[in-house]
Amino acid sequence: MTHDQPPGLDLDRLRAHLERERPGLVGGELSAELVQGGRSNLTYAVTDGTGRWVVRRPPLGHVLATAHDMGREHRVISALHPTAVPVPEPLLLCEDDSVIGSPFYVMEFVAGTPYRTAEQLRPLGPERTRAAVLGLVDTLVQLHAVEQESVGLGDFGRPEGFLDRQLRRWGKQLDASRNRELPGIDELHAALGRNLPRSPAPTVVHGDYRLDNVLLGPDDRIGAVLDWEMSTLGDPLTDLGLLAMYSERLDVPESPVSTTAGAPGHPSPAELIERYAAGSGRDVSAISWYTAFAWFKLAVILEGIHYRYTLGQTVGAGFDRIGALVPVFIHNGLTTLRKG
Template identity: 45%
Template sequence: MSLPGMDIEAVARFLADRGVTVRGELTAEQISGGRSNLTFRVSDGTSAWVLRRPPVAGLTPSAHDMGREYTVTEALRPTAVPVAGTVAIDREGAVLGAPCTVVDFVPGLVVRDQDDLAALTDAQVLAVVNSLVDVLVALHAVDFRAVGLESFGRPEGYVSRQVRLWARQWEQVKTRELPDAARLAAALADFAPPAEAAIVHGDFRVDNTILDADRPEIVRAVVDWEMSTLGDPLTDLALMCVYRDPVFDLVLGTTAAWTSDRLPSTDALAQRYAVTSGRDLGAWDHYLALANFKLAVIAEGIAYRARQGADSGSGALAAADATPELMAAGLRLLRHSPRSTDTVTATNHS
């Protein structure tokens, strides 16, 4: 069966050229889940790898950066952050017509939807979420200079650049005019908290990790690093919390595990992070508003790619239904909270 974006014979030649031992005929299957980069499991019957590449149409600039994903994963291998082993990268797109990366296949449990979550007890669910927050804290604690990532991003002015970046991406992927989008971008335009430099994942939640099949509280690997950079760690935390909103189901096209009411509240997530990391949640409502804006643009981008004919999965057009709700939620956060850089208590807005 032909897989859009995959040429298995070209991949076989690519691996051989990179010195990877391929013991038999390669096969590929697309791994379900995710609406960003295409992800394939490639196997020779003995060994297995994961290949990732951008979508075949409707690219959102900076949201499908394969070189970035490979660089950060390689740098994090000696740290406490669990990642898959790096194997090879095609930065120019000579193999598949777009850049791609190959990493080791990490066996384990991927919890994407609430059916997957049903296999876990309540105690396991709590342990998994606590472990995820702890891994996020560990990521933000990595000395990025010590692992060679000092030029991986520009943390100074990161938040204000994020507002401008997502505003530009909205203009590129919007499928209709939404006044709330311009209002939210304008309301966030002067949000410039003091710079703090950390490696940020940019898309952190349970289905972007691989858990141990027997002990799911152990995170075997964090995956999907294409939006990582150096920036403000609270943007990672805020986006993880906004993902808890049930409207996120429309974005993923499934009843997402991360939106389940079996998980701790966003209050609990933010509180555990704050206590474990020692960070104050300053201007928390503004961080949450920015996270809503980002997710709204991502949702619109999914629908845009579907309209362009990309294989974005079933229900991709419905992702756009989440966009106005997320834009409105971001505006409500800013209207109901005075601008402050003082420490605030995280409140549940999901």
């Protein structure tokens, strides 16, 4: 369904701005569709009937709708576009709120599918599924091989003390949404703090690297890595730990949080870790810490969603089941750390 005027995007003003800044880019009238909404940045597919583009802007009514978010995302894809990392071509950044009411950027439209669940992957069959997920690891190796200085991202983050800061940050997030007993979560947080690994040399990290944040093309290759809003300079193994976590089977019936791990042919976390180690040459002996940290981080995020749900601030399908998932994530985090 195409909306001529989706919420948060004034197409007349957008078109006038594009004609001024990128003459000749747009031909006919613009129409647009909101393809991804919610609490993270909004994504619109825009077309003039011939060409297609993507516009990203902060969420509506978002108090932190600063140019910083858009500027960071645009900056990282601009830096990575000439490298081996597949990202959409950035076309324009606008930090002037007066155009559509917030900063935004425009990039090329890349055709492809984000696979969010094992059920969506199943029709690909085991071989194609396996190749797609292994390709995800190979692309992560490529990202972590980018020399940040050489692409102008030398000051993109503060890698010194990165893990310690991350742990503190998520601990604060947890404290901000505590309204029930969560057995084991403080134990997990403290154990992560006691066993902080020594980080390898910093790289550009994506921050939310998983199968549903990439587009798989018709050839099952990754056409584009999307959603760079969490990206920074830091410890590359945090990306690998998150990917390993999302590759574990969640044995929870009707889980509102999906992983793709149950699809036939999906490689195991151990296989993904091994492939990353072989491709990157990095020491992955401390990976259980990073995977346990990913379980902790997701437990905190889910508890935040549950907390807002209990306050009546979140409505929609599945939110009533989020709270029951949190103990599973805590348990998995503790188990992973003990195994390591």
